[in-house]
Amino acid sequence: MAKITILNICLLVLYVNAYAGSKNEYLQTTVDTSLTGSSATLTKVRQSGIVTGNTRPSELIRFSQTLKGIAYKYGSADPKKGFDCSGFITYVFNHFKIDVPRTSAGFTDQGREVPLSAVRPGDLILFTGTDSKIRKVGHMGIITQSGEQIVFIHSTSGKAYGVTETTLNTYYMGRFVKVIRVFNSLDQEGK
Helix, strand or coil, rough: CHHHHHHHHHHHHHHCCCCCCCCCCEEEEEECCCCCCCCCCEEEECCCCCCCCCCCCHHHHHHHCCCCCECCCCCCECCCCCCCCHHHHHHHHCCCCCCCCCCCCCCCCCCCCCCHHCECCCEEEECCCCCCCCCCCCEEEEEEEECCCCEEEEEECCCCCEEEEEEEEHHHHHEEEEEECCCCCHHCCCC
């Protein structure tokens, strides 16, 4: 009996590891217990990450675009005062009751990394801070357009000094760290 229990645990671990790319949802798995003669066991495993629920990326983008023009304010997630980059992301996601890290660096190990060639609107793009030699995440935005041109919305302390949409250009490519996907629904599009 103990060997079968260990087998069931090993099967569960293998199942969870096989679906580790979908970090943002609850995984439901049925453990095969046919060898024990007992009924199937349903197990819920919550993966670490951002749980987006039923929110669609297009809804999130539309809402984020209503905030264009709000000034940059370091350390703020309050639209009346202004936003820093992660404050903007926090405010947008919290509007949909989605909990996210408060700092851009906090997003480093969230979601699933996707190549630039596969980005979709709703993915998050991570950059270094203004010193691109320090390869630590220090800035971020939300992809609003993909294809021939990648465009992202963010709150910048640069020339636009506030919430704006920017084409991924040479300057930002020099600061590019990675793109992460927090909406699993984006994996289903185009299939």
